[in-house]
Amino acid sequence: MRACQPVAEGTVDRDGVEIHYERYGHGSPTIMLLPTWSLLHSRCWKMQIPFLARHYQVITFDPRGNGRSGRPTDEQAYGERHFAADALAVLDVTDTDRAVVVGFSMGAQRGLLLAAEHPERVSGAVFIAPAVAVGPVPARENWVEEFTTVRESYAGWQKYNRHYWMSDYEDFLEFFLSEMFTEPHSTKQREDGVGWALDTDPETLIATQLGSRVEADELRTLAALVRCPVLVMHGTADAIRPSASGAAFADLLNAALVLFDGSGHAPQARDPVRVNLVIKQFVDRIAR
Amino acid sequence: MNATTWPRAASRPSRALYLSSPIGLGHARRDVALANELRKLRPELQIDWLAQHPVTTVLEAEGERIHPASRWLANESAHIADEASGHDLHCFQALRRMDEILMANFMVFQEVVDEGCYDLVIGDEAWDVDYYWHENPELKRGQNVWLTDFVGYLPMPDGGDHEAFLTTDYNAEMIEHIDRYPWIRDRAIFVGGEADVVPDTFGGTLPAIRDWTDQHFSYSGYITGFTPPEPEELPIIRDRLGYRDDELVCVVAVGGSGVGRALIDKVVAAFPLAKKAVPELRMVVVTGPRIDSAAYPQRPGLELHGYVHRLYEHLSVCDLAVVQGGLTTTMELTAAKRPFLYFPLAHHFEQNFHVRHRLNRYGAGHYMDYAASDPDLIAARIAELVGKPVDYRDVESDGAVRAAQLIAELV
Numbered sequence: 001m002r003a004c005q006p007v008a009e010g011t012v013d014r015d016g017v018e019i020h021y022e023r024y025g026h027g028s029p030t031i032m033l034l035p036t037w038s039l040l041h042s043r044c045w046k047m048q049i050p051f052l053a054r055h056y057q058v059i060t061f062d063p064r065g066n067g068r069s070g071r072p073t074d075e076q077a078y079g080e081r082h083f084a085a086d087a088l089a090v091l092d093v094t095d096t097d098r099a100v101v102v103g104f105s106m107g108a109q110r111g112l113l114l115a116a117e118h119p120e121r122v123s124g125a126v127f128i129a130p131a132v133a134v135g136p137v138p139a140r141e142n143w144v145e146e147f148t149t150v151r152e153s154y155a156g157w158q159k160y161n162r163h164y165w166m167s168d169y170e171d172f173l174e175f176f177l178s179e180m181f182t183e184p185h186s187t188k189q190r191e192d193g194v195g196w197a198l199d200t201d202p203e204t205l206i207a208t209q210l211g212s213r214v215e216a217d218e219l220r221t222l223a224a225l226v227r228c229p230v231l232v233m234h235g236t237a238d239a240i241r242p243s244a245s246g247a248a249f250a251d252l253l254n255a256a257l258v259l260f261d262g263s264g265h266a267p268q269a270r271d272p273v274r275v276n277l278v279i280k281q282f283v284d285r286i287a288r
Numbered sequence: 289m290n291a292t293t294w295p296r297a298a299s300r301p302s303r304a305l306y307l308s309s310p311i312g313l314g315h316a317r318r319d320v321a322l323a324n325e326l327r328k329l330r331p332e333l334q335i336d337w338l339a340q341h342p343v344t345t346v347l348e349a350e351g352e353r354i355h356p357a358s359r360w361l362a363n364e365s366a367h368i369a370d371e372a373s374g375h376d377l378h379c380f381q382a383l384r385r386m387d388e389i390l391m392a393n394f395m396v397f398q399e400v401v402d403e404g405c406y407d408l409v410i411g412d413e414a415w416d417v418d419y420y421w422h423e424n425p426e427l428k429r430g431q432n433v434w435l436t437d438f439v440g441y442l443p444m445p446d447g448g449d450h451e452a453f454l455t456t457d458y459n460a461e462m463i464e465h466i467d468r469y470p471w472i473r474d475r476a477i478f479v480g481g482e483a484d485v486v487p488d489t490f491g492g493t494l495p496a497i498r499d500w501t502d503q504h505f506s507y508s509g510y511i512t513g514f515t516p517p518e519p520e521e522l523p524i525i526r527d528r529l530g531y532r533d534d535e536l537v538c539v540v541a542v543g544g545s546g547v548g549r550a551l552i553d554k555v556v557a558a559f560p561l562a563k564k565a566v567p568e569l570r571m572v573v574v575t576g577p578r579i580d581s582a583a584y585p586q587r588p589g590l591e592l593h594g595y596v597h598r599l600y601e602h603l604s605v606c607d608l609a610v611v612q613g614g615l616t617t618t619m620e621l622t623a624a625k626r627p628f629l630y631f632p633l634a635h636h637f638e639q640n641f642h643v644r645h646r647l648n649r650y651g652a653g654h655y656m657d658y659a660a661s662d663p664d665l666i667a668a669r670i671a672e673l674v675g676k677p678v679d680y681r682d683v684e685s686d687g688a689v690r691a692a693q694l695i696a697e698l699v
Binding site for chain 1: 424461
């Protein structure tokens with residue numbers, strides 16, 4: 001059973017795609033927990049929602065491509081600006097003037113777009129293990145070529161490949177979630193991730209990979225526009241995105257940086273107590 | 289005005305925060321018994337309870353202080369009921385899937401101890417506190433007591449290698465926690481004796497559970513939470529409860545959740561056969577509030593009740609009980625020396641391994657496999673055992689005192 005039930009939920013039609021949102025708690029300010037890559041959906045915040053909703057109002061929504069949101073087949077529907085526009089539509093439909101946005105991994109890109117281009121709607125931003133094009137790039141940065149190459153067999157990160165996803169989606173998920181949680185004793189977190197990823201399908205996930213992203217030059221331009229307080233958290237044992245990238249992003253944004261020594265890519269799931277306390281400390285400081 | 293008070297250290301009363309697992313009602317009664325003994329040793333100790341339904345019903349009846357933050361707790365008992373299906377509850381997986389509830393409740397707990405100036409935290413299977421304080425040791429406040437009546441997750445055989453891998457991994461994490469941060473549990477109390485610990489290992493290359501428990505726990509003996517009647521009291525209590533000398537009373541009790549329906553169905557179906565074999569049989573079925581007793585056929589000698597006040601009294605004087613495999617009820621019957629049939633829930637490792645091992649040690653109860661038991665078999669067992677004298681080992685009656693002594697040393 002869920003630990004906490006939403007006080008309201010609904011869908012908003014955004015450019016022909018249904019976006020499902022939920023609202024928890026009655027406090028202030030409002031925290032919007034942004035969706036990450038559509039591999040996962042809003043349940044990836046399950047360790048934060050009950051705690052934050054006891055102190056603030058919390059809004060989540062499922063990303064286009066997973067959960068209870070629509071699954072467009074056109075890759076253009078998965079451009080980063082669509083996710084940011086979805087967030088604005090959810091803020092509008094819930095009558096939320098401003099929110100602290102919290103983004104995990106890919107969620108940092110949409111969070112950055114919101115903070116930079118809609119400063120009146122964002123009072124602060126928290127980025128956890130941001131997947132952004134800054135700082136040292138992962139060794140697999142030629143991923144577009146890797147993603148589309150047909151191979152005889154696929155080992156390790158070669159499984160991050162559209163053809164492999166179509167032939168053995170679950171094995172890819174097992175691999176990817178084991179990279180996401182490098183900490184020992186993370187069986188439950190990995191199982192959760194695989195389960196949420198199975199709520200969508202490989203065709204949809206391939207489309208999400210081909211949508212436009214925030215590239216390096218644009219990232220710097222956007223970062224220069226951000227005026228709100230920003231906090232970055234990053235695990236030093238992150239096998240998806242190196243913590244040096246998160247540190248460079250924090251530097252670019254003049255943001256506070258909290259390193260989680262020994263944590264993997266998703267500390268909000270594996271070290272939720274500390275993440276919750278860091279978020280609360282940040283929110284309370286900027287809300288004063 | 290936003291006013292706060294800081295009490296000088298010398299002005300503070302000695303305070304304990306008590307957490308009692310809400311999964312089943314057994315913990316509540318033993319914890320109240322323990323708290324009463326602790327107050328005898330430390331009369332100045334003020335005890336607050338961070339507790340949720342159904343534990344709060346027991347605490348309210350006892351006039352205990354329930355911390356107001358208790359209202360924020362997410363309900364564990366409802367989750368467990370939600371996880372059960374028929375006579376089946378995969379207890380280990382249900383606990384794993386309770387992760388977000390434990391997380392939510394830990395955050396409530398941490399705020400309470402951060403602000404409460406507690407000298408002592410007592411957690412009777414307070415999984416959230418034990419796990420997250422080991423994961424976040426800098427958050428520990430005060431002296432910490434861990435109580436449990438079983439040690440070690442054990443895989444169910446039909447879970448295969450994967451379930452064995454998972455239980456081993458959970459056990460390994462627990463062992464690593466204790467090895468790395470031995471100062472998180474200031475006292476670990478096993479509610480029972482050394483021989484009550486199962487003879488298994490933690491899995492893989494991990495140690496034997498009994499050896500490890502011996503090194504890391506103190507034993508309090510079992511804590512019943514009530515005093516069984518003396519033999520000379522039995523006729524008086526029976527008379528008060530309306531049970532006649534010329535009838536053989538079989539009490540069927542399945543706890544307060546809806547989980548018991550499957551067992552009641554089978555036992556009620558067995559009643560006509562058992563009554564035929566034993567004409568003096570009177571079957572008293574306690575359905576609990578969530579099962580509709582009117583849905584069952586009416587027969588002479590069979591009665592169904594949604595609720596029975598002081599059920600333990602009925603159990604302590606019955607001629608036979610039919611129950612699930614939970615520790616508290618089966619040990620009450622053991623202490624009261626009543627014959628009983630017990631049906632552990634399928635896939636419930638604690639009931640199938642830990643409780644069964646303990647009952648075997650006391651020579652108590654008659655194990656029944658729910659899936660393999662049809663009404664004919666159940667009727668035959670009822671006829672065979674009802675009113676039959678038993679030869680159980682005595683259940684210790686000083687467990688609460690011993691546990692209280694172990695805790696009192698800390699404050």
